[in-house]
Amino acid sequence: MMLDRRKFVQRLLVDRGDLLVVPGLGSATYDVAAAGDHPLNFYLWGAMGGTAMIALGLALARPDRRVVAIPGDGDMLMGLGSLATIGVKQPKNLVVVVLDNARYGETGMQPSHTDAGVDFERMALASRFRQARTVTRIEEATEVRKLLHAGEGPILINSKIKPEDVPRVLPLRDGHAIKQRFIAALNAA
Amino acid sequence: MHSPADIATSWPEAIYAHFRRIGVRQVGYVPDAGHSRLITLCQNDPQITDVVLTTEEEGVGLVAGAALGGQRAALLMQSSGVGNCVNMFSLLRNCGFGCIALVTMRGEFGEFNPWQVPMGAITEEVLRLCGFLTYRVESADAVDEIVGAGCDMAFNGDLAVAILLSQRLIGRKQWTR
Numbered sequence: 001m002m003l004d005r006r007k008f009v010q011r012l013l014v015d016r017g018d019l020l021v022v023p024g025l026g027s028a029t030y031d032v033a034a035a036g037d038h039p040l041n042f043y044l045w046g047a048m049g050g051t052a053m054i055a056l057g058l059a060l061a062r063p064d065r066r067v068v069a070i071p072g073d074g075d076m077l078m079g080l081g082s083l084a085t086i087g088v089k090q091p092k093n094l095v096v097v098v099l100d101n102a103r104y105g106e107t108g109m110q111p112s113h114t115d116a117g118v119d120f121e122r123m124a125l126a127s128r129f130r131q132a133r134t135v136t137r138i139e140e141a142t143e144v145r146k147l148l149h150a151g152e153g154p155i156l157i158n159s160k161i162k163p164e165d166v167p168r169v170l171p172l173r174d175g176h177a178i179k180q181r182f183i184a185a186l187n188a189a
Numbered sequence: 190m191h192s193p194a195d196i197a198t199s200w201p202e203a204i205y206a207h208f209r210r211i212g213v214r215q216v217g218y219v220p221d222a223g224h225s226r227l228i229t230l231c232q233n234d235p236q237i238t239d240v241v242l243t244t245e246e247e248g249v250g251l252v253a254g255a256a257l258g259g260q261r262a263a264l265l266m267q268s269s270g271v272g273n274c275v276n277m278f279s280l281l282r283n284c285g286f287g288c289i290a291l292v293t294m295r296g297e298f299g300e301f302n303p304w305q306v307p308m309g310a311i312t313e314e315v316l317r318l319c320g321f322l323t324y325r326v327e328s329a330d331a332v333d334e335i336v337g338a339g340c341d342m343a344f345n346g347d348l349a350v351a352i353l354l355s356q357r358l359i360g361r362k363q364w365t366r
Binding site: 020022042045046047048049050051052053054055056057058059060061062065079081082084085088089175176178179182183186187 | 244255259285286
């Protein structure tokens with residue numbers, strides 16, 4: 001069993017309250033946009049490998065808020081060291097949800113390292129994440145959503161999604177605008 | 190007043206004083222001999238969250254995330270680390286995040302290790318190509334003024350600013366065995 005990526009992300013972000021969300025470049029950004037545009041999404045269109053670290057800087061700056069990084073597997077693989085860095089800082093308010101289809105979707109669906117069995121769940125645990133689990137069934141989305149809002153971090157959710165091409169949903173792309181909108185919304189809250 | 194001998198050894202304190210003045214709250218770094226004193230000062234400051242990185246590239250993301258959350262962050266790195274950051278620097282330019290990077294130079298004055306030279310020789314040029322304003326510090330008595338100006342530009346102007354601390358300032362790396 002594997003997850004429908006759009007349905008899974010949509011269920012994670014339903015009634016999202018004041019979650020701060022940092023989706024990684026490519027399909028993760030489209031999935032988060034498809035779940036409903038929100039000023040507290042910091043969409044990435046580049047900076048591959050940096051998603052979890054942006055979320056860490058944000059989580060450290062705002063310990064009063066819940067922060068969710070949503071990288072794809074290629075993005076997470078490029079920033080594996082950030083798992084160790086997060087493990088050192090132990091942010092209680094940070095959850096990393098990897099959308100793992102074991103493919104590089106933007107470049108033609110070439111297999112990624114996870115296709116050969118490289119495992120984020122065990123890497124996160126070995127990096128001192130407080131919790132890590134692999135999710136394959138949509139029914140688990142409700143429980144994962146609870147972790148986003150109330151689980152003690154750092155938490156990593158390794159989400160096994162189907163390797164399918166879904167229509168692109170393109171959000172705001174101007175980096176300055178995305179940043180300013182995010183900061184304004186965060187300050188207004 | 191500090192004597193010249195004091196200034197020669199206390200320049201990390203001058204940088205730290207500017208971090209305090211401008212309100213730096215997060216500092217990302219990879220352990221470095223040239224920055225060791227400054228790193229210790231930041232670690233001992235309860236107002237500053239120090240974040241040890243596996244690669245300098247992570248620090249660029251950290252700066253962006255901190256800014257989104259309303260905090261100012263500084264990066265400490267060696268010249269070799271600049272090369273590790275190149276693509277990630279696009280985040281600063283695309284979104285207009287202010288950034289202050291303190292770069293200890295290797296591969297120049299008195300360098301004993303030729304493997305440091307290729308990156309050290311192009312560090313300033315690479316930073317400029319990536320959109321940084323760069324300022325070199327050659328002597329300890331110039332640290333306070335230049336770092337102060339750099340911090341103001343970075344955080345009041347949302348600009349990417351790099352201060353290059355020359356190998357002549359930080360001292361030649363000594364073989365310890």
